[in-house]
Amino acid sequence: MPGLHLPRLLTLLCALLVMGVFGCSPAKESADGRIVLRYLAGPDVGGGSREIIRRFEALHPGIKIKMVEGPAASNIRENMYSTSLMGGESTYDITYMDVVWVPKFAAQGWLLPLDDRFTPEMQDEFLPGDVLGSIYDGKIYRLPAQSDAGMLYYRKDLIEAAGFKPPRDWEDLVRIAKALQDPPKIWGFAFQGKQYEGLVCDYLEFLWGFGGRVIDKDGKIIVDSQEGIDALAAMVSTVRTHHISPEGILTFQEEEARHLFQEGKAVFMRNWPYAWNLVNSEGSPVKGKVGIMPMVGRIPGSGAATLGGWGWGISAYSEHPEEAWKFIAFATSAESLKVSYRKGGVIPARKSLFKDPEVLAKSPHFAKLYDVLIAARPRPVHPMYARISDAIQLHVSAALAGQETPEEAMKGAAAEMRAFVERK
Amino acid sequence: MKDEGTQVWINWSFAVPALVLMGLVNVIPIGQAFYFADGFSALPLDTRLVSSLKNTFVFTLATVLIELVLGLAMAMVLLKPLPGRGWVRAAVLIPWALPTAIMAMAWQWIFNAEYGVMGDLLYKIGLVSSPQIAWLAKPGLAMAACVLADVWKTTPFMALLLMSGLANIPDELYEAAEIDGAGPFRQFCFITLPLLKPTIALAVIFRAIQSFGVFDLVWVLTGGGPGGKTQMIALYVYDTVYRYLDIGYGCTLTLVMAGCLALMSGVVLLVAGREEA
Numbered sequence: 001m002p003g004l005h006l007p008r009l010l011t012l013l014c015a016l017l018v019m020g021v022f023g024c025s026p027a028k029e030s031a032d033g034r035i036v037l038r039y040l041a042g043p044d045v046g047g048g049s050r051e052i053i054r055r056f057e058a059l060h061p062g063i064k065i066k067m068v069e070g071p072a073a074s075n076i077r078e079n080m081y082s083t084s085l086m087g088g089e090s091t092y093d094i095t096y097m098d099v100v101w102v103p104k105f106a107a108q109g110w111l112l113p114l115d116d117r118f119t120p121e122m123q124d125e126f127l128p129g130d131v132l133g134s135i136y137d138g139k140i141y142r143l144p145a146q147s148d149a150g151m152l153y154y155r156k157d158l159i160e161a162a163g164f165k166p167p168r169d170w171e172d173l174v175r176i177a178k179a180l181q182d183p184p185k186i187w188g189f190a191f192q193g194k195q196y197e198g199l200v201c202d203y204l205e206f207l208w209g210f211g212g213r214v215i216d217k218d219g220k221i222i223v224d225s226q227e228g229i230d231a232l233a234a235m236v237s238t239v240r241t242h243h244i245s246p247e248g249i250l251t252f253q254e255e256e257a258r259h260l261f262q263e264g265k266a267v268f269m270r271n272w273p274y275a276w277n278l279v280n281s282e283g284s285p286v287k288g289k290v291g292i293m294p295m296v297g298r299i300p301g302s303g304a305a306t307l308g309g310w311g312w313g314i315s316a317y318s319e320h321p322e323e324a325w326k327f328i329a330f331a332t333s334a335e336s337l338k339v340s341y342r343k344g345g346v347i348p349a350r351k352s353l354f355k356d357p358e359v360l361a362k363s364p365h366f367a368k369l370y371d372v373l374i375a376a377r378p379r380p381v382h383p384m385y386a387r388i389s390d391a392i393q394l395h396v397s398a399a400l401a402g403q404e405t406p407e408e409a410m411k412g413a414a415a416e417m418r419a420f421v422e423r424k
Numbered sequence: 425m426k427d428e429g430t431q432v433w434i435n436w437s438f439a440v441p442a443l444v445l446m447g448l449v450n451v452i453p454i455g456q457a458f459y460f461a462d463g464f465s466a467l468p469l470d471t472r473l474v475s476s477l478k479n480t481f482v483f484t485l486a487t488v489l490i491e492l493v494l495g496l497a498m499a500m501v502l503l504k505p506l507p508g509r510g511w512v513r514a515a516v517l518i519p520w521a522l523p524t525a526i527m528a529m530a531w532q533w534i535f536n537a538e539y540g541v542m543g544d545l546l547y548k549i550g551l552v553s554s555p556q557i558a559w560l561a562k563p564g565l566a567m568a569a570c571v572l573a574d575v576w577k578t579t580p581f582m583a584l585l586l587m588s589g590l591a592n593i594p595d596e597l598y599e600a601a602e603i604d605g606a607g608p609f610r611q612f613c614f615i616t617l618p619l620l621k622p623t624i625a626l627a628v629i630f631r632a633i634q635s636f637g638v639f640d641l642v643w644v645l646t647g648g649g650p651g652g653k654t655q656m657i658a659l660y661v662y663d664t665v666y667r668y669l670d671i672g673y674g675c676t677l678t679l680v681m682a683g684c685l686a687l688m689s690g691v692v693l694l695v696a697g698r699e700e701a
Contacts, residue, residue: 078667079667082669083666104669108669195649251561384668386668387670415469416471416472419465419466419469419470420463420466420668
């Protein structure tokens with residue numbers, strides 16, 4: 001055959017095979033002989049992470065930190081970590097993890113337990129929910145950095161003008177919302193109703209506020225208990241019976257809810273702390289007219305917050321766990337968390353910063369936020385959490401859309417979870 | 425002269441390298457799927473399996489049918505001697521040669537609710553009252569968008585397969601038919617279609633298998649949304665393995681998928697082979 005050079009072809013084939021066998025993992029040392037540690041994170045908005053890395057590298061000349069800026073969608077980054085760790089690769093020495101990834105990654109043996117290094121005394125310096133969410137099966141795998149929890153925003157001005165007080169329980173909230181709303185000009189309650197992870201966070205706050213749980217202590221699914229059904233019925237009533245939320249709530253994520261609230265078109269909003277700075281920013285129609293409080297429950301004081309938040313772990317496949325620990329300890333120091341707060345508005349996971357005069361001067365609402373964060377609860381800590389979440393998303397969304405009754409929805413979700421989750 | 429038995433052995437020995445390769449890439453993974461498969465008791469409870477199978481069947485049926493009709497038309501045009509035919513043939517193949525993920529990104533922009541050109545086009549020809557159509561946010565429209573993008577990409581491939589069959593039909597048959605007074609339509613019905621049937625069956629099976637396993641296009645275009653209404657079986661398998669890390673059940677789902685494919689191929693072969701037998 002003309003043009004086909006057999007030996008060359010064979011060489012190429014061998015080269016391909018070798019690449020296939022040994023993979024093309026990235027270099028472990030930079031050209032100047034420094035140890036390279038990698039991690040994957042979302043876009044570094046505000047440049048806080050870059051600043052922390054710069055400071056760390058100045059202190060430790062032998063280590064180079066490589067931040068891989070991945071997609072903003074965290075579920076895609078979750079899959080990227082999973083794919084790499086599933087193959088036992090040391091591509092990422094350090095993992096920057098959402099609180100819900102911890103059980104899944106830890107159950108697979110992908111993470112290094114940090115108990116020797118991250119002592120109980122050190123753990124005490126962080127918010128309790130963030131620490132609790134970092135523990136799986138009695139071992140701690142994550143060093144909390146960023147805290148997050150759902151809370152209730154309300155229009156101080158409107159509520160005061162009408163002679164109301166901030167709501168004490170769910171019934172109270174519905175009553176005030178109905179009295180103050182005037183749809184479509186202004187709605188009673190905005191939340192996250194789209195089928196995605198945020199919907200689960202919102203539902204869990206209802207569920208806990210009504211005294212229910214997803215899984216009991218023995219690992220049994222109890223989400224279809226009467227409390228679970230009542231909680232969903234309350235959530236669904238916002239759109240279906242009380243009409244305090246628009247029909248479009250089914251497409252709402254955080255930003256849609258915030259826009260509605262910020263334009264003065266909602267009395268109440270369930271959202272994360274990030275919205276505070278934005279609704280109070282220059283040019284916002286509701287600037288200075290907003291109050292925050294913990295989410296309400298069925299009876300006064302029973303409200304609960306879903307914990308979000310991010311933190312650092314070390315890959316079990318890392319060749320440099322010692323250096324990795326040095327970095328994550330540095331990145332979660334009070335000084336570094338302050339950098340992230342200053343540059344990117346990141347809520348710190350360390351208790352001390354909520355009493356820091358500099359922080360309080362810039363963000364007086366941190367005092368109230370602390371009460372929300374200290375009471376926040378992690379989502380079900382389970383290696384099959386993703387399956388649990390998808391089942392809740394699907395059925396709660398169907399109930400909001402009126403395709404299933406709250407009872408059908410919770411029974412359906414529980415059946416799906418029992419089929420897959422209890423099996424494990 | 426060698427006796428027949430020896431000849432058979434020699435013939436088989438020529439096939440050994442191919443068979444070994446097939447064994448490595450087919451038999452071992454399939455065997456592993458059977459070995460690791462687990463959680464069969466969950467199958468009847470799995471509502472997502474049912475809905476994703478339904479979506480996949482709808483997608484497969486729609487794409488293969490449309491591609492068959494358009495592909496056949498395209499093949500017949502491309503077979504006619506026209507000036508610059510070589511260039512036209514190459515140009516037609518471009519959509520097929522593009523990486524799916526990239527062209528799916530482009531379609532995502534075409535179907536964008538705010539700026540998408542598709543809504544604008546329909547608006548300009550007066551079919552809709554507003555150019556802002558949330559294609560990818562509505563179940564029916566999102567599925568239509570997936571089908572359209574797949575048809576655009578894969579019709580050239582269908583045409584290519586059918587062209588090879590068309591080229592094998594002897595010209596004498598058409599000449600004879602012409603002398604007997606048969607018009608183009610009757611020539612198509614009584615010569616082209618019957619003689620092309622084996623090629624059509626092959627092309628349909630080929631495409632149906634590909635279509636049934638669709639992943640990249642839907643993954644990029646809709647991600648299985650809205651509300652799981654364009655979730656295909658391959659996406660569900662991916663979720664099960666990579667998101668739920670449930671490899672056992674993922675294998676079970678793959679077996680279900682393989683069973684569906686075998687069934688589908690069987691039906692196509694039965695329909696196509698009925699009159700030949």
